[in-house]
Amino acid sequence: MALTGDVVVEIDELDLGGVPPARRFAVAAALERELVRLVADGGLPTVADTPERAGPAVAVPLDANPVLVGQALARSVYEGLA
Numbered sequence: 304m305a306l307t308g309d310v311v312v313e314i315d316e317l318d319l320g321g322v323p324p325a326r327r328f329a330v331a332a333a334l335e336r337e338l339v340r341l342v343a344d345g346g347l348p349t350v351a352d353t354p355e356r357a358g359p360a361v362a363v364p365l366d367a368n369p370v371l372v373g374q375a376l377a378r379s380v381y382e383g384l385a
Contacts, residue, residue, distance in 0.1 A: 326369040333373025334380070341381040348385040358383025 317334075319327045358379035363372055 322369075322372065323366060326366075326372075329369035330373045330376070333370040334377045335373075337374040337377035338380060341377060345381075 317331055319330055322330055359382055361372075361375045361379050363375040
């Protein structure tokens with residue numbers, strides 16, 4: 304069965320404490336791009352109906368390249384959906 308139409312993911316709050324303020328928008332944009340890519344490539348996993356889910360810990364320095372931080376966060380979110 305093919306998935307058609309748009310998928311909307313809403314993140315009510317993204318706490319990027321520890322990430323320098325000047326990098327937060329870049330991290331958030333990279334997270335969004337990577338999450339879109341992961342869903343487009345791998346589809347949506349079957350998600351149990353639970354209010355909160357946790358993904359694996361992110362092992363990247365918060366002062367690293369904002370794109371790398373965003374990508375790591377997106378992978379954690381995506382893996383947490385499964």
